[in-house]
Amino acid sequence: MNPINHLSNSTAAAPTTAATPTAADTPTPTPPTPTPTTPPKPTPTTPAPPPTTAAPPKAAAPSATVVQVKIVEINNKYSFQPATITVTKGSKIVWTNTSDAPHTVTSDTNAFAASSTLMQNQTFTMVVTTSGTYTYHCTIHPYMQAKIVVTS
Numbered sequence: 321m322n323p324i325n326h327l328s329n330s331t332a333a334a335p336t337t338a339a340t341p342t343a344a345d346t347p348t349p350t351p352p353t354p355t356p357t358t359p360p361k362p363t364p365t366t367p368a369p370p371p372t373t374a375a376p377p378k379a380a381a382p383s384a385t386v387v388q389v390k391i392v393e394i395n396n397k398y399s400f401q402p403a404t405i406t407v408t409k410g411s412k413i414v415w416t417n418t419s420d421a422p423h424t425v426t427s428d429t430n431a432f433a434a435s436s437t438l439m440q441n442q443t444f445t446m447v448v449t450t451s452g453t454y455t456y457h458c459t460i461h462p463y464m465q466a467k468i469v470v471t472s
């Protein structure tokens with residue numbers, strides 16, 4: 321059974337009087353010329369340069385100073401002189417052992433790395449960067465107590 325025949329049978333009754341256009345009459349439709357649409361060029365976004373907030377020059381830290389602490393012997397007793405110093409953040413502290421005995425500069429609370437054993441005329445230098453109060457001592461002579469106060 322051919323389904324196409326079946327279909328044509330049912331429509332065959334209609335008279336095909338419609339004028340059959342000859343191929344010549346048929347105007348060839350001009351295909352619309354596609355207007356080239358220029359795709360919008362993505363505007364190159366120039367990346368804004370990162371704000372060059374120049375780090376404030378550490379203007380030679382106007383308040384930062386070098387503070388000297390001497391380790392001295394007075395009446396057979398050793399001590400840090402001065403026993404209490406007050407410095408600003410960024411200051412450098414220099415301990416000098418002026419005695420003939422060895423000493424250390426050791427934080428009571430491990431707040432900073434201790435010095436090695438300082439022999440006579442040796443120095444220990446530390447730059448303080450965090451404000452606070454730091455007590456320290458000498459491990460060889462525990463009675464040698466002193467204090468650094470760092471202000472911001």
Ligand SMILES: [Cu+2]
Pocket residue numbers: 398422423424458459460461464
């Ligand atoms: Cu000592």
